[in-house]
Amino acid sequence: MKDIVLIPGDGIGPEITDSVTTILEEAGAEINWIRCSAGLKAYNEQDDPLPDETIEALDKYRIGLKGPLTTPVGSGFRSVNVALRQKFQLYSNIRPAKSLPYIKTSYKDVDMVIFRENTQGLYIGKEHWVGPEQGHAESIAVVTREASEKIIRAAFKYAQDKGRKKVTLVHKANILKLTTGLFLEVGQDIASEFPDIEFEDLIVDNMAMQMVMRPYRFDVIVTTNLFGDILSDLASGLVGGLGVTGAANIGDDAAIFEAVHGSAPDIAGEGKANPIAFLFAALMMLDHIGEAEIAERIRQAVYETLKYEKVCTPDIGGLGTTDTFTRSVCNNLE
Ligand code: NAD
Numbered sequence: 001m002k003d004i005v006l007i008p009g010d011g012i013g014p015e016i017t018d019s020v021t022t023i024l025e026e027a028g029a030e031i032n033w034i035r036c037s038a039g040l041k042a043y044n045e046q047d048d049p050l051p052d053e054t055i056e057a058l059d060k061y062r063i064g065l066k067g068p069l070t071t072p073v074g075s076g077f078r079s080v081n082v083a084l085r086q087k088f089q090l091y092s093n094i095r096p097a098k099s100l101p102y103i104k105t106s107y108k109d110v111d112m113v114i115f116r117e118n119t120q121g122l123y124i125g126k127e128h129w130v131g132p133e134q135g136h137a138e139s140i141a142v143v144t145r146e147a148s149e150k151i152i153r154a155a156f157k158y159a160q161d162k163g164r165k166k167v168t169l170v171h172k173a174n175i176l177k178l179t180t181g182l183f184l185e186v187g188q189d190i191a192s193e194f195p196d197i198e199f200e201d202l203i204v205d206n207m208a209m210q211m212v213m214r215p216y217r218f219d220v221i222v223t224t225n226l227f228g229d230i231l232s233d234l235a236s237g238l239v240g241g242l243g244v245t246g247a248a249n250i251g252d253d254a255a256i257f258e259a260v261h262g263s264a265p266d267i268a269g270e271g272k273a274n275p276i277a278f279l280f281a282a283l284m285m286l287d288h289i290g291e292a293e294i295a296e297r298i299r300q301a302v303y304e305t306l307k308y309e310k311v312c313t314p315d316i317g318g319l320g321t322t323d324t325f326t327r328s329v330c331n332n333l334e
Contacts (some may be wrong), residue, residue: 002289004312005057006033007065010040011263012273014249017067019225019326020282026330027298035059038080039069039263047090049077050084058088064256065285067278079126084254085118091147092154093118093228093285095260097245100276102306103316110238111283112218113164115155116228118249121179121255122149123225140251143179143224149187154250156194160205166198168192170207170223170231208234236260236277243274243315246281248288258286273320274313276302279329 006025010016022032033133043047043049049069071079085092093116099108105314126140159167169187171180184201191199202210204227211218211231215238223231236245242261259277267273279302286295305311311328312318318325 001030001032001064003032003034003061003121004289005036005054005061005064005066007054007066007069008035009263009269010070011068011265012070013039013067013263015268015271015273015276015322019322020065020202021297021302022326023275023329023333024282024286024294025241027294027333029294029300038066038084040072042165043061044078050080054174055087058084058256062254063285063289065282066256066258068259068261070253070263070265079123081258082123082125085249086124088251088254088256089119090254090256091117091119091150092195092250093232093247094158095228095235095245095247096251096280099233099237099239100306102309103244103305104242105238107215107238108233110215112235113158113213113220113229114232114235115151115158115220116220116232117143117147117151117183117222117224119180119225120144121225123192123229132232135221142175143182145182145186148183149169149190152183152187152190152222153289155220156190156196159197159220159238160194164197164219166200168207168218168221169199169201170204170221170227171201172204172227174203180224189302191240202334204231207231211235211238213224230262240316241274242277244276244280246277246279246284248281248284250288253326255285257281257288271323272314273322274315275322275326276316297333298329300334301329305329305334307327 008014015133095114099110120142122141130136165282171184171186173181236242244262247260283295309318309323312322
């Protein structure tokens, strides 16, 4: 039995958590879930969006599966996701986007993996007002050589280990010359250590257009925090939307797996939530803990299930619910 911290999260979080834990159990994954709380629910119930017990459990077990957490817009508590990534130095946010069978999209055979720097950039949350009127706000972005080296080296090593051919580094060094300029300079240095992997760099605005028009030309992508956040949602849109892309937050000695999407309050409680994104995050977790064979069986059951639109959720053109999809995946496990 492997101990893993489970945070169901807010909005659709509990629904997709039930789905994923059911499928993993049915597939024979031997996991002892340590259930913890965080986000808006924890804030409402315990007056703390990130209770000490949750931090202590993650500190002890070092691996977590985390549902989406609601972060108030504009004011209120700061993002718990960002806090967790910083606290456990989960510097690699790995977000694969791969075409799936039977889901109608503009392109077939998209297969890219985004490595997003997860602890710095504009997401450190250092913002302040200038002057007394609250008519002028400033935000500070941090990019260090050390953190840039870690994420860029992680992207190249992944490319090397997985037999991938190319790394694209995305920046805005024409305007943000010091911060993303440093990120680019570090990337150029590290690229020279990996002569067998093609390296290119693109400015982020051009990158957004290229991803929409020619997504096949991308393989592994590495970028700073904000650009990675936005481009990974774009990548999700290329393969069926936010309901189908999972993610891993990985550091040197801890890892938290989650869906790319948020808490989807617009559909919470309606049985419409697609559990695939969270399930794929859980499969990345199974790969990480050495249970790749179980992960692959579940992946094949998902591909088989996608054939039947009557059991799939509406976001991918289906007529079913979270429950019909979950039951069908369990039935299709070989
Ligand atoms: P969202 O990802 O929650 O939803 C965007 C759109 O995608 C919505 O229309 C939603 O219904 C749809 N969607 C998302 N996941 C889906 C699923 N599994 N199945 C079917 N449809 C799905 O983004 P948002 O509305 O901008 O954010 C809502 C909240 O989530 C905010 O508080 C935000 O801060 C938070 N958030 C959390 C995380 C995280 O926990 N990692 C990530 C992003 C946003």
